Amino acid sequence: MRELQRGRFARRLALAFAALGIGTAVLTAVLVNTAFGNRFDNYLADQRRVRQQQLVALFADAYQRDDGWKTTSLDQLASTVTMTGSEAEVHDAQGRKVWALADADADAATLKMHSDMMGTGDLGPPHSLPITVNGQQVGTLDVRVPQGSIPAVDKDFQTSVDQLLVGGALAAALAALVVGVYTARRATAPIAELTRAAEDLAAGRRDRRTTTIPNNEIGQLATAFNTMADRVEKEDELRRAFAADVAHELRTPLAIQRSELEAIQDGVRAPTDKAIASLHDENVRLTRLVADLEALASAEAAAFTLERRPLSLADLVSDTVSGLADSFTDASITVHTDLDEVRVDGDPVRLRQIVTNQLTNAVKFVPAGGTVTVRLREEDGWADLRVTDTGPGIPADELPHVFDRFFRSRSARADGSGIGLAVAAELTAAHGGTLTAESAVGQGTTFTTRIPAFNN
Numbered sequence: 001m002r003e004l005q006r007g008r009f010a011r012r013l014a015l016a017f018a019a020l021g022i023g024t025a026v027l028t029a030v031l032v033n034t035a036f037g038n039r040f041d042n043y044l045a046d047q048r049r050v051r052q053q054q055l056v057a058l059f060a061d062a063y064q065r066d067d068g069w070k071t072t073s074l075d076q077l078a079s080t081v082t083m084t085g086s087e088a089e090v091h092d093a094q095g096r097k098v099w100a101l102a103d104a105d106a107d108a109a110t111l112k113m114h115s116d117m118m119g120t121g122d123l124g125p126p127h128s129l130p131i132t133v134n135g136q137q138v139g140t141l142d143v144r145v146p147q148g149s150i151p152a153v154d155k156d157f158q159t160s161v162d163q164l165l166v167g168g169a170l171a172a173a174l175a176a177l178v179v180g181v182y183t184a185r186r187a188t189a190p191i192a193e194l195t196r197a198a199e200d201l202a203a204g205r206r207d208r209r210t211t212t213i214p215n216n217e218i219g220q221l222a223t224a225f226n227t228m229a230d231r232v233e234k235e236d237e238l239r240r241a242f243a244a245d246v247a248h249e250l251r252t253p254l255a256i257q258r259s260e261l262e263a264i265q266d267g268v269r270a271p272t273d274k275a276i277a278s279l280h281d282e283n284v285r286l287t288r289l290v291a292d293l294e295a296l297a298s299a300e301a302a303a304f305t306l307e308r309r310p311l312s313l314a315d316l317v318s319d320t321v322s323g324l325a326d327s328f329t330d331a332s333i334t335v336h337t338d339l340d341e342v343r344v345d346g347d348p349v350r351l352r353q354i355v356t357n358q359l360t361n362a363v364k365f366v367p368a369g370g371t372v373t374v375r376l377r378e379e380d381g382w383a384d385l386r387v388t389d390t391g392p393g394i395p396a397d398e399l400p401h402v403f404d405r406f407f408r409s410r411s412a413r414a415d416g417s418g419i420g421l422a423v424a425a426e427l428t429a430a431h432g433g434t435l436t437a438e439s440a441v442g443q444g445t446t447f448t449t450r451i452p453a454f455n456n
Contacts, residue, residue, distance in 0.1 A: 015177075015180070016180065017176050017177070017179060017180025017181075017183060019176075020176060022169065022172065022173040022176065024172065025165075025168055025169030025170075025172040025173060026169055028165065028168075028169075029162070029165035029166065029168075029169055032161065032165055033161075033162060033165070036161060044147065048124060048145050048146075048147070051084055051086065051145040051146075052127060052129055052143055052145055054084075055081065055084070055086060055088060055141060055143055055145075056129050056130075056131055056141050058077055058080060058081075059074070059077065059088075059090055059131055059139070059141055060131050060132065060133055060138075062074060062077060063131065063133055063138050063139065064133050064134075069090070069092055069098045069099070069138075069139065071098070071099055074090065074098070074099040074104075075099075075104045078101055078104035081101050082101070084145065084146075085123075085145075085146045086101075086123070086143055086144060086145045086146065087101055087102070087123060087143065087144045088100070088101045088141060088142070088143045088144075089101070089102075089141070089142040089143075090131070090139055090140070090141055090142075091139055091140045091142070092138070092139050093137060093138055093139055095140070098139065122146065122147050123144040123145070123146055123147065124144060124145055124146065124147045125144065126142055126143070126144045127142070127143055127144070127145075128140050128141070128142050129141045129142075129143060190210070190218045190219070190222060191218060193210055193211070193222075194210050194218075194221065194222055194225060197209065197210045197225065197229075198225065201229055201232065206229070206232060206233040206236055207233065208229065209226050209229055210222040210225055210226055250286070250289065253282040253283075253286045253289075254286070256278070256282045257279055257282045257283070260275060260278060260279050260282075261279070306346070306347040306350060306430060306431070307347050307349075308345050308346055308347055309345070309346075309347075309348070310343055310344075310345050310454050311343065311344065311345075311346065311348055311351075312341065312342075312343055313342045313343065313344045313346075313351070313376060313383050313385070314339040314340065314341050314342055314376055316348060316351055316352060316355070317337070317339055317355055317374060317376055317385065318337060318339060319352075320352050320355045320356055320359065321335055321337055321355075321359065321374060323356075324356065324359050324360070324363075327359075327360070327363050328359075328363065328372070331363050331366070331368060332368035332369055333362070333363065333366050333368070333369075333370050333371065333372055334370070334371045334372070335359075335371070335372045335373075335374065336371060336372070336373045336374070337373075337374045337375075338373065338374070338375045338376070339374070339375070339376040340376055340377050340378060342376055342377070342378045342383045342453055343453065343454045343455070344383050344431075344451055344452065344453055344454050345452070345454040346431050346451065347431075350427045350430070350431070351427075351431070353423065353424070353427060354424045354427050354428055354435075354449060355385070355387075355449075357420040357421060357423055357424040358387045358421070358424060358447050358449070359372070359374075359387065360420060361420055361421060361447075362387065362389045362391065365389065365391040365392065365445070366389045366390060366391040367391065367392070370389065370390040370391060371389070371390050372387065372388070372389045372390075373386075373387075373388045373389075374386070374387055374388075375388070378453050381452065381453055381455075382433075382450045382451065382452060382453055383449075383450065383451050383452070383453045384448065384449075384450055385448070385449040385450075386446055386447070386448050386449075387446070387447045387449075388444060388445070388446040388447075389444050389445055389446075390444045391444050391445055392441065392442065392444075393439045393440050393441040393442050393443050393444055393445055394437070394439035394441070394445055395441055396441075399437060399439055402421055402437050403421050403422055403424075403425040403435065403437070404422060421435075421447075424449075428449055428451065431451045431452075432451060432452055433449065433450050433451030433452065434448075434449075434450050435447065435448070435449050435450075436448050
């Protein structure tokens with residue numbers, strides 16, 4: 001059914017091309033025909049004007065030759081006027097009638113015979129033309145000249161042009177149809193493939209991509225589709241990995257609790273304080289894991305739930321460091337702070353979580369006697385927070401994964417879910433910033449948080 005619909009679309013596109021070609025050819029034919037008609041009308045009008053000026057010159061010569069109007073001389077012009085198929089009447093400068101062809105010895109039958117022989121056609125409307133001699137008007141010629149007719153050779157030429165235009169229109173229609181079919185197939189082929197790829201992707205084939213990518217807007221659409229498909233496939237992989245990681249993290253404490261409880265139920269192990277404490281520890285571990293998962297989900301939606309307000313990032317960092325003082329004391333780690341006053345527009349709870357996750361991460365890695373330095377500066381409109389430790393550093397193969405979910409370095413001293421830095425990265429991105437890590441084995445690690453500074 002879809003293939004049929006795509007075929008109909010291609011046919012409609014081809015017919016549209018053909019219709020456009022026919023319409024263009026017909027419009028061209030009409031315009032050319034109209035232009036020829038106007039040109040011939042102008043040609044006939046020029047002929048009439050020439051006849052009129054010839055007659056005016058004829059009567060002006062007669063006046064100048066006789067030094068006035070003489071009827072006998074004007075009668076001699078009757079045959080010439082008759083030959084042109086015209087009607088003429090002369091008035092003097094005072095408007096008195098001097099001479100008329102009708103009053104001369106001009107036979108009407110002879111006049112019609114000359115008109116038919118010359119093919120001059122019917123008489124046109126009357127015109128009053130001044131007769132001037134030496135720059136002075138000496139009379140007026142009231143004249144009607146024949147309308148004129150298109151010569152047979154001109155008619156044949158116009159007919160041949162019309163036939164040529166009709167033939168050109170048919171040829172253009174055929175060419176437009178051929179080009180339309182070819183163009184329609186080329187234009188719809190990438191669309192058809194893109195449609196099939198989208199259907200396959202929706203059906204679950206995450207590896208489906210488009211291979212036909214023309215260098216036009218359809219190609220841009222195909223590229224965007226492939227990019228979207230890559231992201232969908234990547235998201236699927238992340239979801240599967242996330243589900244596997246969660247299952248793995250939950251399996252161990254649940255297995256321990258189950259074995260402990262079954263041992264107590266079977267009488268193999270007595271419900272001693274130690275056994276109960278072990279079950280409690282595993283329950284705490286499960287609770288902590290669930291809380292971390294909730295934090296991660298919350299971080300992913302943080303962009304929609306941030307409660308922003310202008311605040312002093314220096315005060316927030318200082319308070320956070322003070323709140324973790326006992327943890328650093330227990331781990332025998334010294335903390336130094338170097339905080340400039342920098343204001344940001346952010347969610348204080350989320351920002352505190354970003355700093356807390358980085359500092360607690362340092363507790364896991366920095367050995368006893370080590371130091372952690374927290375430095376805050378404003379650089380080029382950004383709040384630049386750096387947490388530098390003197391820990392063992394992160395191996396080069398682990399550094400790209402420190403912000404991955406559930407990732408735990410081999411050198412971590414304490415157990416954890418491996419979610420803390422992933423949450424911090426998500427929350428930083430929600431604030432429009434970035435969280436990066438620089439490290440080398442044996443030289444410690446520096447985490448840099450950059451978020452836009454707020455200036456009134």
